[in-house]
Structures are given as C-alpha cells and as structure tokens.
Amino acid sequence: MVWSPYLGSGFQTAAMSVMEEQGQIQIHTENIFPIIKKAVYSGHEVFLRELVSNGVDAINKRRMAAMAGDCSEGDEGAIRITVDREAKTLTIADNGIGMTADEVKRYINQVAFSSAEDFLEKYKQESDAIIGHFGLGFYSSFMVADRVELVTLSAKSDAEAIRWSCDGSPNFSLSSAERVIPGTDVILHLMEEELEYLEPARIRTLINTYCDFMAVPVQLEGETVNKMNAPWRKSARDLTDKDYIDLYNYLYPFQGDPLLWVHLNTDYPYNLQGILFFPKQQGRADWEKGEIKLYCNQVFVSDSIKEVVPRYLLPLRGVIDSPDIPLNVSRSALQTDRRVRSIGNFVAKKIADRLRSLKKDDASAYAEAWDSLAPFVKIGAMEDEKFADQVAELILFGTSAQATDSDDQLDPVAAGGKIFTTLEGYRSRLPAENDKRVLYSTDDVAQAGALNLWTSQGAEVLKLETVIDTQFIPWLEQRHEDLTFQRVDAELDDSLRDEEAELADQDGATDSERLRSLIKDALDNDKVTIQVQALKAEGAPPAMILLPEQMRRLNDMGALMEQRLPGLPDHHVLLVNRRHPLVEGLLKLKSGSVLVGQTQASPTEQLSQNLARHLYDMARLGVGGLEPNELAGFQTRSAELMGTLMQRGM
Numbered sequence: 149m150v151w152s153p154y155l156g157s158g159f160q161t162a163a164m165s166v167m168e169e170q171g172q173i174q175i176h177t178e179n180i181f182p183i184i185k186k187a188v189y190s191g192h193e194v195f196l197r198e199l200v201s202n203g204v205d206a207i208n209k210r211r212m213a214a215m216a217g218d219c220s221e222g223d224e225g226a227i228r229i230t231v232d233r234e235a236k237t238l239t240i241a242d243n244g245i246g247m248t249a250d251e252v253k254r255y256i257n258q259v260a261f262s263s264a265e266d267f268l269e270k271y272k273q274e275s276d277a278i279i280g281h282f283g284l285g286f287y288s289s290f291m292v293a294d295r296v297e298l299v300t301l302s303a304k305s306d307a308e309a310i311r312w313s314c315d316g317s318p319n320f321s322l323s324s325a326e327r328v329i330p331g332t333d334v335i336l337h338l339m340e341e342e343l344e345y346l347e348p349a350r351i352r353t354l355i356n357t358y359c360d361f362m363a364v365p366v367q368l369e370g371e372t373v374n375k376m377n378a379p380w381r382k383s384a385r386d387l388t389d390k391d392y393i394d395l396y397n398y399l400y401p402f403q404g405d406p407l408l409w410v411h412l413n414t415d416y417p418y419n420l421q422g423i424l425f426f427p428k429q430q431g432r433a434d435w436e437k438g439e440i441k442l443y444c445n446q447v448f449v450s451d452s453i454k455e456v457v458p459r460y461l462l463p464l465r466g467v468i469d470s471p472d473i474p475l476n477v478s479r480s481a482l483q484t485d486r487r488v489r490s491i492g493n494f495v496a497k498k499i500a501d502r503l504r505s506l507k508k509d510d511a512s513a514y515a516e517a518w519d520s521l522a523p524f525v526k527i528g529a530m531e532d533e534k535f536a537d538q539v540a541e542l543i544l545f546g547t548s549a550q551a552t553d554s555d556d557q558l559d560p561v562a563a564g565g566k567i568f569t570t571l572e573g574y575r576s577r578l579p580a581e582n583d584k585r586v587l588y589s590t591d592d593v594a595q596a597g598a599l600n601l602w603t604s605q606g607a608e609v610l611k612l613e614t615v616i617d618t619q620f621i622p623w624l625e626q627r628h629e630d631l632t633f634q635r636v637d638a639e640l641d642d643s644l645r646d647e648e649a650e651l652a653d654q655d656g657a658t659d660s661e662r663l664r665s666l667i668k669d670a671l672d673n674d675k676v677t678i679q680v681q682a683l684k685a686e687g688a689p690p691a692m693i694l695l696p697e698q699m700r701r702l703n704d705m706g707a708l709m710e711q712r713l714p715g716l717p718d719h720h721v722l723l724v725n726r727r728h729p730l731v732e733g734l735l736k737l738k739s740g741s742v743l744v745g746q747t748q749a750s751p752t753e754q755l756s757q758n759l760a761r762h763l764y765d766m767a768r769l770g771v772g773g774l775e776p777n778e779l780a781g782f783q784t785r786s787a788e789l790m791g792t793l794m795q796r797g798m
Contacts, residue, residue, distance in 0.1 A: 192291045194288060195289050196358065200229075202286060203241075204242075204362050206331070207225030207242055207243065207244040207364050208364075210222060213245060213303070219304050219330075220305070222329075223243060224365075225244060225365075226366075227241070227364055228242075229241075229355075230369070235337075237335055237337055237338065238335075239334065239335045240336075241332070242332055243330065246300045246302040246307070246330040248304065248307055252298070252300065252312050256286065293336035293337050293338055293342070294337060294339050295314070295316070296334065297311060297313045298311070298335070299325050300327070301325075309324065310325055351368055352373055355368065356373065357448060358447065360374045361374070362446050362447065363376055379391055379392070380412070380421045380469055381421055383413070392406070392423065396409070399465070403427065405428070406427060407426040408506065408517065410423070410424045410425075410502040411423055412494075417490070419471055419472050420469070421468075422466060422467050423467055424465070424467075424468075425465045425466045426464060427465055427520070428520055429519055435527075436462070438453060438457070438464070439451065439464070440453050440462070440465060440466055441466070441467050442473070443469035445469070456468060456492055459531065460528035461495065473488065499524075500535060500538035503542050504538075504541075515561045523616060525539050541570065545568065545571065545588075545610040546567065546568060546610065546612075546613070547560050547568065547610055548567075548608055548611070560573065571586075571624070575631075584630055586610060586631055586633045587607055587609045587610065587635075587636055588610040589612070589613075589636045590613050590617065590635065591613065594770060595635070595771070597689035598636040598692060600685060600688065601685045602636050602644070604688075605644055605684065618708065622701070635697060638694065638695060638697040638700065639696065646682040646684050646727065647682075659680075660681075660726055663680045663724060664724075666760055671760070671761065671764055675720075676719075678722050679722070679723045681723060681724070682726050689728070690724070690728035690730040691728075691767040692770065693720055695716075695717065695720055700717065716772070716773030724763070730763070737752060738756040755793075761785070762789055765782050765786075769782070
C-alpha cells in the first residue's frame with residue numbers, strides 16, 4: 149500500500165503499474181487557424197508588417213546566398229504593394245530568394261516552422277539582417293483575407309514557379325505557375341469587413357508606422373513610401389547634430405527641438421542600438437506608458453516599453469532597436485526576463501554617463517538644462533539605488549548664493565537667469581557652527597519674509613521648488629544621515645534675533661509680553677502659538693507664520709495623499725517682529741486706550757485688536773493660509789480698518 153498525497157491525509161490505495169510509453173503531442177490544424185486569427189496577434193493591421201518583414205528577409209537571404217554563390221544575385225531588392233479594387237486583392241511582392249515546391253511544403257504547410265532558423269544555421273552570418281524567427285508571420289494574412297495565394301520562384305538555378313492557395317482551412321492546393329523573376333507574391337483576397345486595406349492612404353499609414361525604417365524600399369503604386377535610413381544603426385561619429393534633431397522632429401513633429409540625446413550601441417552581452425532624447429520641459433510627462441519606440445531589426449514593435457527601461461526614464465523619447473529583446477511569437481508584446489532588466493540597467497547607465505559628460509564639458513549648458521532634467525534624475529535616484537550612485541554628483545539645486553566669476557571654480561554656476569550649486573558645493577560653504585543644517589525654500593514669494601531674514605544675515609538657501617522635492621528632501625536626509633534639512637520658515641535661530649534687553653513697566657510686564665497678550669486676546673485661538681522677537685534684518689515683515697519642519701511635512705504628506713493643495717496647519721507659530729514700526733505703533737495704540745464703562749470697549753482698544761487681527765491675516769496671506777472663502781471677509785475687514793484709520797487721521 150502506498151500513501152498518495154492526491155487522496156488526502158489518511159487515505160491509502162494499492163500501487164498500480166504504468167506502462168512506460170513515448171510519443172508526440174498531436175496538434176489538430178483545424179484548431180490552429182482560429183487561434184492565429186484571434187489570439188496570437190493583438191491587431192489586424194500587423195499583417196502588413198509581418199508580410200513586408202518576410203519580404204525583406206527574403207531579399208536579405210538572396211543577397212547572402214548570392215555572396216556564397218548559391219543563387220543568382222538579381223536586381224536591387226524592393227517590396228512592391230499593389231491594390232486591385234475590382235478583384236478586392238492586396239498584393240505584397242518581393243524579388244527575394246523565393247521558394248521551391250519543397251520549401252513551400254516545409255515552411256508554409258508546416259505552421260510555425262521558420263525558414264529563418266534553417267537559413268541562419270547554414271550561413272551563420274549577418275544574423276541581425278533576418279527579422280523573423282517564429283514562422284507565424286505569414287499566417288497573419290488570414291486575419292484580413294478569406295483566401296491567400298502565394299506565387300513564388302526560387303532564385304536557385306533550374307527552379308520552377310509554383311502557386312500555393314489556401315482558404316483559411318487546413319486544405320491547400322499546390323500547382324505550377326508562370327513567373328519569370330525570382331521572388332514571391334502574396335495575394336490577399338480581402339474579407340468584406342477588411343476592405344479598408346484597399347485604400348492607399350491606409351496602407352501608406354501602416355508602412356509609415358511599421359516599416360518606415362526597413363532598409364529595403366517599400367513601394368506603393370510605384371512610389372517608395374518608407375524612409376529606409378535608420379540613424380540609430382549608424383555610429384555616433386557618422387552623425388551630426390542636425391541628423392539627431394531631424395530624427396527627433398520626424399518622430400515627434402511640432403514638439404520643438406530636443407534638449408539633448410544619448411546614442412546607444414552595444415553588441416555584448418546583447419545587440420542593441422538606439423537614440424534617446426531628453427525633451428524640453430513641456431507640461432506633464434507620460435510616466436506610465438512612455439514615448440520611446442521599440443524596434444526589432446528596424447521593424448516597429450511597440451510604442452510602450454515600460455518593461456524595458458526603468459519607469460523614471462519613460463518620459464524620454466526616441467528609439468530602442470534590438471533583436472535580443474524577448475518578444476512573444478507575434479512580436480507585439482515583450483516578455484520580461486533577466487535580459488530585459490539588464491537592458492534597462494544598461495540604458496540607465498548610458499543616460500548617467502551622458503549627463504556626467506555634459507556637466508564636465510559644459511557646466512553652464514548642463515545647468516541651463518537642469519530644470520528639464522531634474523524630474524528624471526530625482527525620481528530615478530529615489531527609485532534606483534544604483535542609478536542614485538551614478539548621478540549623486542550631478543544633482544543641482546537652485547541657490548541664493550552668487551555665481552562665481554572664477555574659471556577654476558564652477559560652483560555656483562549661473563544659467564538661464566538662475567544660480568545652481570551641488571549639495572557638495574553648498575556644504576563646502578557652510579559655517580562651521582551650522583555645517584549639518586541645510587536651509588531651503590520652496591516658494592520665493594510665499595516665503596519671501598523668512599527668506600530675506602536668512603539671506604540678509606549671509607545665510608545661503610537652496611531652492612527646492614518642485615512637487616517632487618516633497619519626497620526628495622526626506623530621501624536626501626536618509627542618504628545623508630548627518631544632515632538636517634530645514635525650510636526657512638520652520639524656525640529662526642539666534643543669528644536672526646536681536647537679544648537686546650527690554651524694560652519692564654510698573655506692573656513688571658515687558659513690551660513683548662504686552663504684545664503677546666494683546667494679539668492672543670485679538671485672535672482668541674489657542675492653536676496659534678505667539679512669539680514676539682526683535683529681528684535684525686532690515687525690511688523684516690511685521691509678522692510671519694512659522695511652521696515647524698516635521699509638522700509641516702506631515703501636513704504636506706496628508707495633502708498629497710488626499711490629492712489637494714497643502715493648506716496652513718491648524719497648529720502653527722505667529723512670529724511678531726516688535727522692531728517693526730507697525731508693531732511698535734500697535735503697542736502705543738494699546739497703551740493709549742481708555743475704558744468707557746464696564747461693558748463697553750474702548751474704541752482705541754477695539755482698533756488695536758482689529759490691527760492685531762489684520763497683522764495675523766497678512767501673515768497668513770503671505771503663506772497662502774487664507775482659504776478662498778475667507779478672502780471676502782478679509783477684504784471687508786481691511787476696508788473697515790482703513791476707514792477707521794482715515795477717520796482718526798492716522
């Protein structure tokens with residue numbers, strides 16, 4: 149008795165002997181055609197790509213076989229597409245190597261038996277010249293045709309022309325034919341619902357999409373439609389800047405010129421060519437699908453290659469061409485494997501190398517391009533540790549520092565009306581007492597008051613102004629554990645305060661204490677912490693909002709998760725500058741108030757409270773803390789306050 153796991157625990161059955169047997173899995177051809185028609189290919193229009201690719205392969209095979217002396221050389225290769233509206237046929241003809249009757253039986257009648265494999269095994273050269281390897285492309289014709297004819301003549305000596313015909317069933321006919329020039333005609337008798345492929349404009353579009361860069365002329369009605377020239381297949385030294393720009397403008401019309409480009413070319417451990425472009429910053433980039441076009445031996449495969457390049461490089465544009473990227477049998481989709489990931493790493497490294505070279509050779513040009521480059525670099529660094537190491541020295545920051553005039557020192561560098569520095573350059577200029585603190589701003593307007601305070605005292609402030617920086621700053625802190633990033637309006641240190649002694653009145657209260665009490669009563673909001681300080685900077689605002697760093701980050705994170713703009717947190721600090729004339733006037737006004745009965749407030753007292761409230765509103769307005777529904781009330785209060793001041797002659 150033997151325990152069987154398939155019967156469950158506790159069950160036993162008698163051992164059974166099985167006769168050893170070997171055989172072949174049977175495939176019924178009557179079932180294979182519906183699969184090819186409906187499941188293998190994602191869209192009907194790819195039939196033209198497959199048939200033209202077969203024709204190009206046939207022409208390349210003839211050239212290679214002729215060089216070996218195995219067949220006649222013939223005229224220059226070309227694919228000719230003709231339309232017959234009356235007969236409702238579309239013909240794709242080539243003057244390639246053609247086929248004998250035996251080859252038709254072997255490669256056409258046996259589904260998925262590729263002639264490319266046998267051919268490459270025989271000649272073992274220029275393998276990248278042969279596009280197809282699966283042997284299914286020919287059968288894509290049955291997606292649009294209810295009958296397909298094939299008339300072919302082999303370029304081998306003493307060959308006879310033959311005609312093959314099939315109506316999409318497993319049945320076919322094979323007979324002699326009349327043909328003088330070696331090559332193959334594939335004649336598609338189109339289905340009624342597929343007659344759109346009788347329109348030359350439709351065929352022209354398909355040629356431009358799938359066959360544009362094939363090295364063989366593709367002719368429609370006697371006119372060569374495709375460009376043929378694939379610049380990425382050439383060496384970079386054979387191309388000019390104009391060649392790159394022309395390719396970009398052709399692939400992406402009306403998009404302006406590219407920012408810069410990267411030429412890819414490697415033959416080990418895989419064969420890959422391509423040209424990738426950095427577009428100039430234009431609105432929202434496509435971080436999901438991407439705009440890089442994938443080719444296989446100059447045949448267009450897909451415009452979505454998110455499986456090949458890392459996500460942070462998807463908004464790049466251009467071409468990647470490789471016969472070694474694993475595709476499904478229909479060449480319509482990628483199959484992710486180790487090679488694909490390796491190719492992605494290769495592309496990322498080449499991008500980093502190109503940026504490093506530009507920064508080294510022309511720091512100003514690199515800085516000028518930085519605003520467009522920054523999203524790729526920052527997101528890439530956060531998502532890919534290896535890429536982060538490669539670009540660590542290439543990350544730039546806007547800075548409040550002045551650009552250096554020295555030719556020997558290029559940090560900070562001026563470009564495009566801005567000043568840029570690296571984190572290393574910034575740290576080299578930090579004072580010894582604060583060499584672990586990185587000051588930054590995110591909005592020069594909203595944080596103008598705090599920014600002026602710091603810069604007026606000689607502090608250098610980095611500009612981190614994009615949405616990405618909300619996540620980039622914590623990443624920088626994690627990467628540089630010895631550094632603390634502090635926004636200019638998070639807090640103020642002693643270097644910005646005037647610590648002059650204050651005199652107390654007869655009740656023992658200082659001016660700061662009286663101001664704090666006045667504003668606290670006016671606001672009547674326990675969530676607002678009021679600080680009164682004498683600020684050193686000339687032109688410092690009368691009041692400003694301070695947001696503790698960690699509290700503000702939590703608030704910003706919540707806003708990001710809820711897909712809204714970050715507002716002013718309920719808990720914040722109101723810093724009042726007692727050296728400002730407005731604040732000094734407010735204190736004098738408060739001191740001059742008189743009591744008018746036990747229940748009625750002094751007009752001066754009420755005016756001082758209104759001014760204190762206005763002071764707070766102005767500080768909130770500076771940081772965008774007033775909601776749209778609060779602006780009307782603010783305007784009304786401001787008008788009333790101004791009116792009162794005018795009446796008092798102030």
